[in-house]
Amino acid sequence: MSKKVAESAGCRLLTSSNIKALMDSIDTVLCDCDGVLYHMNTVIPGIPEAVHKLKSLGKRFFYVTNNSTKTRNEFAKKCTGMGLPAKEDDIIGSAYVAASFLRQNCNYNGKVYVIGATGLADELHAVGLKTVGVGPDSTDSNFQAAQDFVPDPEVKCVVVGVDEHFSYLKASKAATYLANKDCLFVGTNPDSGLPSTNGRMLPGAGSCLAMVKVASQREPEVVGKPNQIMFDVTMSKYKLNPKKTLMIGDRLDTDILFAGRSGLQSLLVLTGFSNLDDVKQKQQSKLPSDKEQIPSYYLPSLADLTLLLTH
Secondary structure (H helix, E strand, O other): OOHHHHHEOEOEEOOOOOHHHHHHHOOEEEEOOEOOOEEOOEEOOOHHHHHHHHHHOOOEEEEEEOOOOOOHHHHHHHHHHOOOOOOHHHEEEHHHHHHHHHHHHOOOOOEEEEEOOHHHHHHHHHOOOEEEOOOOOOOOOOHHHHHHOOOOOOEEEEEEOOOOOOOHHHHHHHHHHHOOOOOEEEEOOOOOEEEOOOOOEEEOHHHHHHHHHHHHOOOOEEOOOOOHHHHHHHHHHHOOOHHHEEEEEOOHHHHHHHHHHHOOEEEEEOOOOOOHHHHHHHHHOOOHHHHOOOOOEEEOOOOHHHHHHHO
16 A cells, blocks of 8 residues: 555554644553564564663653553553563553453452463452462363363353463353353453564464353453553553543554544554554445544554764
8 A cells, every 4th residue: 555545544654744743632642562662572673772862852651552461560561671661550451451351340259260461460450359270271172071061150250362372262262151141251352363573363262262252152341452441441541531541552443443433543563463564454444443544654563763863
């Protein structure tokens, strides 16, 4: 897609001619992590300099991630290890939001069956919830194991995030709990994939969630971007003015839609999931939800900000 086509319906390339107007209009930056700052455990070249530059201009900078594999403290340590300035209080992760949602919105204090990583379980433990299910199952994942499963009577909630040990048996266990209509069903985020260091897309939480949804014939409360729960937690924690906030992300269907629904300006970077052909499809669509996924600006990489802000 040509730049001209993209810019004719929004999605302007961020350049030296419009960067000042954008910077003057914002005081806060919300930034996605995977695909924007790093790929898995490898920082994208030039990103630390760009983040430091934004902070040197007095912009508040927060990390808002759908990744549910780590606690906020673990994310902060990962960022600082890559040269990114971060404290635990600078992080809003979907695992943290899921835990906050269960305790504050649902007043839940029971046991949770977790499909997900230890970071998700640890955030649930931090608000006083007990968990089961994290890690590989101790038996083979097969029809007989699923048939023989005896549910824990204390479990009245299922939370699903990305899980490298996801299996037929785990999906079956979740569906068994969710057959009880009083059992709460929460998804950390809808992301179908995660960008890897070699350019491949790995299955994300949304992929795990899809199987559990179909197996249980239940719809989850999904707390991560682009949904309202993530926005409410972020707004409440940081006291944001949406009109003076920029969302930076690599996915149209989560990061940019989150901004569109929340009245934020948005910057799409092309180092992760979505590309300009995806933007063109949204521009040509007549669906209101697609129009909300058109970013205000785009850059090949967030690292390009450093040069723009230096001149």
